[in-house]
Amino acid sequence: MVTSTVVDASGVGPGGITRVLTEVVRCWPAGERMRIVAAPAGWQPPADTAAEVTVAGTQRDGRIGTIAEATRTLREVTGGDAGPGTRVLSLSPSLAVRGSRLPVTTIVHDLAFRLWPDGLSASVRQYRKLSYSTAIGRSERLLCVSARTRHDLLGLYGVPYEKTTVWHPGSDLAVTPGVLPGPVAAVHDRGGRYLVVPGHAAHKGVELAVEALADLPGHHLVVLTGGRPVDAFLRAAAASPAADRVIFLDRLSDAEYAATVAGAAAFVMPSHFEGYGLPAAEALRLGTPTVISPDPALLEATGGAAARMTTWSGAALVDALRQLTDRPPVTAAEPGGRSWRAATAHLHALLSGGAPAVAARL
Template sequence: MQTVFINGRFLTQPISGVQRYAQEIVTALDALAGDGALPARYVLLTPPGARTLPLRHIETQTIGKRAGHYWDQVDYARAASRGTALCLAMTGPVALRRQVVVIHDAAVQRHPEHFSKPYVFAHSWLDRLLARRAVVATVSEFSRRELADVLPVAAKDIVVAPNGAEHLSITPDAGVVERLGLTKGGYFLTLGNLTRNKNLAVALRALARLQPGSAKLVAVGRMDRSVFGSAGLPEPGADVLLPGRLDDAEVAGLMQGARALIFPSIYEGFGIPPLEAFVNECPVLASTAPAVQEVCGDAADYFEPHDDATLARLMQMLLDDHDGEVRRERLAKGRQRVARYTWRGSAQILADACAKVAAR
């Protein structure tokens, strides 16, 4: 039986969208293995000090003494050369040809101003090398087109395995609303770390256009200005709460109590938060970033990424929705939309891609 070695370096990194994707895909692969639906043996390889996942059917092995990219290129590459490599978090060993690598977007190439110069340099050449050697997978049709445009790989050869949202279909922590001093329906929510791409600034400007005290904005995510800089943000006012990172149950609780999720990203390869909001019966106000429109379809209301006036108008529309008619319509469309995306389905797509690589 062939063996697929999963790159587990993502378990040493803080959890954001890429790490969430990797974690949920591995969990779904574990379930598929338990159902006997995988044609190969799967092993999760991790560096020393990595977090653990509660897997029942996929073996976890800690290997090597290195960390970071050195672990990828040396320790993991050596171990994975005995089978097929599956790398879920943007990078992989350039020496291997029997591998599937998920590159989530072309943000480094399209928006280098959002990253440090060393990061742009490293990923620019790394992505090109991987595109020549590995089977590239990504998370949306938009990202497939983007990657084909900036890397030496044809769009038809890129596998699309989208995100899901089942992980947030959980029992919510409803008490988080009260703990944060909020009232149900009295606030809007954003999710994402403090980076320029996440574009929290437009949400802050839109809030400032509303009548003072009419609503609050809760911005959940890592807000360490020493790491991310100011990100071009205006100073948050009294109606803005920055609770930092919260666990999944708290996020679900906030979504279920929010007037809407605001998702103002300038550029995304996919964008999981709108799907998470749909799962938790939360309307979505989203930017017109192409991947976001692909995912949300007609279930969201849209604004241009820097158009705070339109965003403020949409926020006021939901605040004025006293009979809940607009909300009910949006939630019905959201339920239809989220049904299109599952972690299990995407895990099966990647397993099929690995099987083709192994056979080849």
């Protein structure tokens, strides 16, 4: 039985992996100890966690400083005083795991830097190449967030299936939807309808949603940038005949995010590539009709509950949106994905060595 878990968060950046950190800590078993190494700046353990959580340093001084400090901290906290039953969990491939004196389990979310490197600088690609190689070589076990990512590890790195396991994240949100952001509230108050699309990375396919918008005169398009707008998407929107109906939002609070997605006519993910597709599963959990691209990970994440585009094109997105009118509404009894409590219980069992490859969706 695992009684103490050291969590390496040095590879956690803004976005979905931060949510993984927060929800896993929130749902970790009562009374067990967790030590978070290199937590994202400003991150705090959720107040309702039942575990004994301590933060051993935060990310600072850029990537080099963060990795150096996390490596030293891991070496210290996994030394002779770590105690029996201590395990190390790295939430994303990181060079810092070289400092661990104990076996490491690493979560692998995707291999986008190899399969969809568009928009990534040469330095980022080189760092991820080194961090993934290090994590693969240093980890005792690799947890893949989808069967697609597990397959990619086999194909690109030759990692045998015996070393990998599929672990699906949760999809429920631990907040009540709050107030709509101003620009979205203005559309809503006029009786308008809007679509929501994630747009914080080049592979998200926002240009396809912009293309489709020209054939959807009754809708606005709300782009969630996470505070990181993509220049190519800004240019595509500016050049569109529907430019006045595209809204780019800055980073939202969890409550604003939930309100924006829950109030949408549809949530769309025309992504060119995904390792899993957590936002689509979250949208279904909120009861929002959802459209996905042909990407296999998105089909896995949504379990067939989303309308699927047949090709990567604006026309295919419009056709998929029309399919939604023939589908029964998503209900709480048929949510996307599984709960974070179920996902965390599965993760805990995997670290304890007593779980099946894929646990039930609850």
